[in-house]
Amino acid sequence: MSMLFIVVLIAFLLFFAVLHFLEPSASATESQFGAPQGLDDTAGCCNAEEFVSLGELILSDRDWEFMRREQNPALNELFVQERRAVVRHWLDQSAGRLRLIRARHVQRSRLAKDINLVAEARVFLLLFYLSLVFGVLLILVRFFHPYRSRALAQHFQAKADLLWLSALNTESGSTDSR
Amino acid sequence: MNAVGNVGKIAGTSAESAYEDLWRRTLSRIPGDLNRLIYLASTRDYNSGRYHHAGLEAHFGFEAVHQALERAHREVFSKITHSSLKDVVSGLEQYISNCGESPEDVMRSWRRLQPYRVAIPINSDPIAAHLLMSNLKLGLEVLERRRARAQDRP
Numbered sequence: 016m017s018m019l020f021i022v023v024l025i026a027f028l029l030f031f032a033v034l035h036f037l038e039p040s041a042s043a044t045e046s047q048f049g050a051p052q053g054l055d056d057t058a059g060c061c062n063a064e065e066f067v068s069l070g071e072l073i074l075s076d077r078d079w080e081f082m083r084r085e086q087n088p089a090l091n092e093l094f095v096q097e098r099r100a101v102v103r104h105w106l107d108q109s110a111g112r113l114r115l116i117r118a119r120h121v122q123r124s125r126l127a128k129d130i131n132l133v134a135e136a137r138v139f140l141l142l143f144y145l146s147l148v149f150g151v152l153l154i155l156v157r158f159f160h161p162y163r164s165r166a167l168a169q170h171f172q173a174k175a176d177l178l179w180l181s182a183l184n185t186e187s188g189s190t191d192s193r
Numbered sequence: 194m195n196a197v198g199n200v201g202k203i204a205g206t207s208a209e210s211a212y213e214d215l216w217r218r219t220l221s222r223i224p225g226d227l228n229r230l231i232y233l234a235s236t237r238d239y240n241s242g243r244y245h246h247a248g249l250e251a252h253f254g255f256e257a258v259h260q261a262l263e264r265a266h267r268e269v270f271s272k273i274t275h276s277s278l279k280d281v282v283s284g285l286e287q288y289i290s291n292c293g294e295s296p297e298d299v300m301r302s303w304r305r306l307q308p309y310r311v312a313i314p315i316n317s318d319p320i321a322a323h324l325l326m327s328n329l330k331l332g333l334e335v336l337e338r339r340r341a342r343a344q345d346r347p
Contacts (some may be wrong), residue, residue, distance in 0.1 A: 069274075069320050078278040082331075087338055090331075098326040105320050 033106045061130055068170040070176075073101050075160055095160060102154060102168065109175045110149045116182045117142045207257035208264075211249050214263050224291060226273050227284035234312035241303040242315050266314045274321045281325075282332040289336070300340070302331050 082094045120138060124130060148171050155164045223229045236244050244262035245255075253261070273281065289299045303309065309329050313322045 069318070070325060072275060073320075073324055075277070078328075081277065081279045081282075082335075085335060085338070090334060090338060093334055094331060097331055100319070101323050101327050104323050108320055 070107065070172045073098065073105060074169065079162060086163040099156055099161045102156050105172070106149050106156065106168065109172060109179075110146060111154075112179050112182075113142055113146050113149070113175060116178060119182065141178075145171060145178070149175070168175050207253045208260040210259045210295050211253040211261035212264055214249060214252070215246070215265055225284050225287040226269050226276075226280075227288045228291060230266070230273060231268045231288070231309070233262060233269060234314075236262050237266070239311070251267060253258060263314070267317070270312075270314050270317060270320070270325070274325045278328050278331060281328045282335050285329065285332045296340075300333065300337060302305075304337065 033141070046112070079094070081092055085091075120142075124135060152164055152168050152171065161168075220229050220232075223232055233244075236246055238245060240334045243255075244266070246258050246262060249258045249261070272283070278282075289296050292299055307326075307330070310326060313325075
């Protein structure tokens, strides 16, 4: 019985994750503080030299401890709400970046003369896997305390950041060689 | 060297000199990074996004001063974004006590109007901007609760 419940739960989570990524949310394409840059917009925040991962800052222990020391439940609740909004924005942005990487990779693959099918399949599986994970994380963050899924979010965020950085480097490399 | 190369080199050197001058004469005298951030944002034209400083422009030219102010703005923004919530609260306290208005008025207008939203540099990371805005909002709430608690004490 409990096995059936777990299977149904996983199916439910995967369904919503896939749904989320099939229909990109408005916040992913146009956030409150401006649209996320595409690979073409390598200026400003998104160039490889200036890129800084914000994972440690968003869910830092020192901030949580500081708020707890204020001993005010309303403040703690506000802190959780605020951090939840930032984490969701952060995960949304990463999911948007993965979509951009996938689109750009498809574009490059179409133009390539010799394609390694195994390597292509691995890249797509990795991107699909990460997209699915971010979908599940978005659901977890929506319903639970954002610090609960911190380790998981930071781990997968680091992987997505690496992919993004490598995409930026590839992009700047191809721009330089033009 | 061609003329274009010369212009590029001179412009770069002037921008660097303008940046050093800006720090030496102005920014180093402003207490706290939040004060500096607000000051630097105030030198930016809302419509064009260009930075202006009459005194510096007389010496270094428009483009060099724009570059210097933009660089300083990005650096100060990045520094505040990477500081802890505790430091943001201290920065807010310092800003409110230095701005020359009554702390109650400043707190009220900052909580309602959120003027700090215009202090974000162009091309900054949207997540970094969101985090800083969120920390400033939290910081204001922390200060407000502390103030209310202090008033409740006999």
